[in-house]
Amino acid sequence: MQTIRENALQEINEATTLEQLQQVRNTYLSKKGLVSSLMKQMKDLSNEEKPLFGQKVNELKNELEEAYQIKQAHLQQEALNQRLEKERIDITLPATPLKVGQLHPLMMVWRALEDIFREMGYNIVEGNDVDTDFYNFERANIPQDHPARDMQDTFYIDMEHLLRTHTTAIQTRALEMYAPHLPIKVVCPGKVYRKDDDDATHSHQFMQMEGLVVGMNITLADLKGTLELLVRSMFGQERVIRFRPSYFQFTEPSVEVDVSCHVCDGKGCSVCKQTGWIEILGAGMVHPAVLEMAGYESQEGLSGFAFGVGIERVAMLKYGVSDIRQFYTNDQRFLEQFKRFE
């Protein structure tokens, strides 16, 4: 018994792997192991000796079992430590940078413009890129065969349908949609199309945003205040605007709006061609004929203003982009530069 005990404890002690330890257990503590075989010797003992022997064998069994458990726990812990060490993650390594997308610069301007007007309680109305001659021209007070149509060389789809040449087509639809209710306060962003040859400042497809307010006693001063707020939000609080008389079929009077140059602060530079002013948009008081055609009966005090601003134009001025085609070629190196403006 003593030999078995010493050998077993030594072997348990010397086991360096769980497999080895298991073998030691099989040798000594399994059903057919050496400790069990000791029990079989009981039959050769006298009745007086039996209980003491049995007790001794049980003690031995318990002692070895305990030694085995302790060693097993120890080896398991060791194995776990080794695995953790092997699988250690170096959290100080720099991570692979994630490629995160961003808004297109034109979309940034689109949304910024929308935000300015949404804050002032305007609704946003969109239309269809394919519209009719009727809403694009007739309702904008530009009748058939009128020379003003030549200024906006048009992609016709058939005799009736066309790709809208300006967001004024959304304006005429919005008017009809709201008539005879007042007031109307909407902005209408969208793509427009013209048969232009593409170059640094022209594109056969670009984007505009139309503004339209109709109500009682709306004046040119309201238009001026609104546009002032628009240019200050986009180009800085120091900006001022000026109106130059102009002509559009759908407004009377019509104005061309200039903003003081945000690059040189009006002193004169290459961006404003040394004039201190940059032409930014067209606007005016909605022509009574346009209101009438849409379903508003003329009445004392009923008036409205409208304006149309080019989204590419604003983006080019705001970000100093000199070629409109860069917005459409989608060169990553170009687009990524706008991340910081988001």
Ligand code: DAH
């Ligand atoms: N529709 C004009 C254009 O595309 C822009 C414009 C001018 C819109 C004056 C307006 C306006 O609403 O009042 O050139």
